[in-house]
Amino acid sequence: MDTIERLTSLFERFPGIGPRQAGRFVQFLLRSSPSMRRELIEAVQRLGSAVHQCPECMRFHAGEEKICSICVSDERGKEFLMIVASDADLQALERSGTYHGLYFVLGGTISLANEKSANLRIPQLLALISSRKELEEVVLAFPANPEGDATAARLKNEMSDFVNRSSLRITTLGRGLSTGSELEYADPETIKNALESRK
Amino acid sequence: MDTIERLTSLFERFPGIGPRQAGRFVQFLLRSSPSMRRELIEAVQRLGSAVHQCPECMRFHAGEEKICSICVSDERGKEFLMIVASDADLQALERSGTYHGLYFVLGGTISLANEKSANLRIPQLLALISSRKELEEVVLAFPANPEGDATAARLKNEMSDFVNRSSLRITTLGRGLSTGSELEYADPETIKNALESRK
Amino acid sequence: MDTIERLTSLFERFPGIGPRQAGRFVQFLLRSSPSMRRELIEAVQRLGSAVHQCPECMRFHAGEEKICSICVSDERGKEFLMIVASDADLQALERSGTYHGLYFVLGGTISLANEKSANLRIPQLLALISSRKELEEVVLAFPANPEGDATAARLKNEMSDFVNRSSLRITTLGRGLSTGSELEYADPETIKNALESRK
Amino acid sequence: MDTIERLTSLFERFPGIGPRQAGRFVQFLLRSSPSMRRELIEAVQRLGSAVHQCPECMRFHAGEEKICSICVSDERGKEFLMIVASDADLQALERSGTYHGLYFVLGGTISLANEKSANLRIPQLLALISSRKELEEVVLAFPANPEGDATAARLKNEMSDFVNRSSLRITTLGRGLSTGSELEYADPETIKNALESRK
Numbered sequence A, B, C, D: 001m002d003t004i005e006r007l008t009s010l011f012e013r014f015p016g017i018g019p020r021q022a023g024r025f026v027q028f029l030l031r032s033s034p035s036m037r038r039e040l041i042e043a044v045q046r047l048g049s050a051v052h053q054c055p056e057c058m059r060f061h062a063g064e065e066k067i068c069s070i071c072v073s074d075e076r077g078k079e080f081l082m083i084v085a086s087d088a089d090l091q092a093l094e095r096s097g098t099y100h101g102l103y104f105v106l107g108g109t110i111s112l113a114n115e116k117s118a119n120l121r122i123p124q125l126l127a128l129i130s131s132r133k134e135l136e137e138v139v140l141a142f143p144a145n146p147e148g149d150a151t152a153a154r155l156k157n158e159m160s161d162f163v164n165r166s167s168l169r170i171t172t173l174g175r176g177l178s179t180g181s182e183l184e185y186a187d188p189e190t191i192k193n194a195l196e197s198r199k
Helices: A003-012 A019-031 A034-050 A087-096 A122-131 A146-162 A188-196 B003-012 B019-031 B034-050 B087-096 B122-131 B146-162 B188-196 C003-012 C019-031 C034-050 C087-096 C122-131 C146-162 C188-196 D003-012 D019-031 D034-050 D087-096 D122-131 D146-162 D188-196
Strands: A077-084 A101-105 A137-141 A169-172 B077-084 B101-105 B137-141 B169-172 C077-084 C101-105 C137-141 C169-172 D077-084 D101-105 D137-141 D169-172
Touching (some): A034 D003, A034 D019, A077 A087, B019 C034, B034 C003, B077 B087, B087 B101, B146 B169, C019 C034, C077 C087, C146 C169, D146 D169
Parallel strands (some): A077 A137, B077 B137
């Protein structure tokens, strides 16, 4: 396998990239300036050295310290912990500018195909909750699909078994019509939720 | 214009139908049996004679009586009135099986392009609400888009001006994550609503 | 089943129409004027009386005579006969304004799922070709897909068996890049044809 | 801008990649093994050192020699030269396995927006053709769109002005129905070409 083929096959491993677009990436880099290629190489190198995984919320970040800027901030409410599946979900929440507590990145949702939860950071989460005495509410913020629901159900079970604290509220994000929803095309479950949470 | 062209141009007026599909409809009818065409003709004829618009909720129905089966039913809660934009929205609500009150079909939403509300049955709605003393809650069930929001805002205004009854609750369907929503792709407004209505 | 449901289920039989759009058609007709509904009824009625199938080319048309305007025209070259699958294909050819011979509508293509050709007018076609002594070329104009290719192969076989005329040319439409094709996305077969028919 | 943001913005420059997918690439690399990242870095580094642009056909390749394996091969017919817009088009031709002559990569097509052809290797092409006495046919293999047609027209003009050789044939790829085309949806230009190139 020559250099072009090897780089193509590496890009094919990128999420959502097939052989055609992988080939186009290689052509793009071939036509790019040497300085663009050098920048790319340096940025990938620095991922290994300058990027840390925050030991509190488990998200990846490029701050100077190991602990991330959200977890270290005085302005975030320490009584709230929101559990999200991925860094991308955490970023969406931050973009919305509506949540001011802390986070924990679980690392995925339960796969319904094989019930696997091996890669999810459930033990770390339970330990974290046990140690945070100031915690008042855990918000389960998973996608509104069967995998997200199964993950929320599992976490509730685990928390009721291992976290013995009656004052801790466990909530899930509200369901209803999302922006752009039309009633005519809404599924019965969404209509039911929208009706129950009318206000 | 010959018969084929005339029928094609009639089908082109159907919602969502372009010249190509209109032509395909005509070909389909040409190849259909005479009895299929006769059935179609009879069904369209009966629309004018056997279908009524319910004088209460304004939806079209094919019941024996002018008043429809929902409005006449003893099992529907007369203390609830849900305002929907269209018959199709009403049907979606009925399919969900979660609402057991009465309806009123407004006949559309306010167009933001021209602010037109001429075809909406606002005066009839206000008269209906005034006359129904048993009414406790009006549920505004419009699509989660700017037109739906503008329509809800308008109705709230009109009701506060013309309906002088402090005990009447006016609610709107809840917003949040709808079935299938992923946080990563959710808009800030939906995330904000989902967070506020967590439970 | 009431009138609304019966008309909905009739529209569901229309090509490409599901229950939702069928329901929308009924709502559209309910809101239409009585004169629009009457026009529709009359046009469907006239399909049965005013539209004939041309006994020569087998297409449907609304001319005064049984034989259609193309088959009767003095300006069409009687030495060419183009075989098409459907009336819609014939119309596409006419729109292109590039063909000036006669047509024959076969009534479909061979289904590869079940090898069925029962509804195709192959015997009529063979009889027609046998009787037209002035014919010099038969153009097989089928879609560029496996069904179209199988139909062309079948017709060639049948013609070589039953039509004993060495002077009759049988041709198929040329293959190559169609408008908008990009080489990068073209399949090998199309590239091969484009290369062979370069000029 | 921190490392994550810088790498995201570099991936955003990749063809067809928006901010969201760029972010996903970074997350993917963060979760990848250090050895996967090292492989990627090495492959990008080798693009600059181990990949050459063939001085004959101008395509990028990773062969040992500067001249590429196609241009150097004894099995390719030196009497044919096919002009393609890009490396990707050349690869599609090679995959089809139907062409056995030589290539020249022009580097794009004429932009109809600004008539720019500055980056196209037209002078090099003319010089190459002048020097190759064994050449019998130049095949213009551009996409079947207005840009491709304009590029072919320009090259024909330039060649007739600068290449004074009456024996040199200039051809373009054949047009017609491409695989999967249905007559009903074919544009008039494609139908016309398919009819003219029938066989």
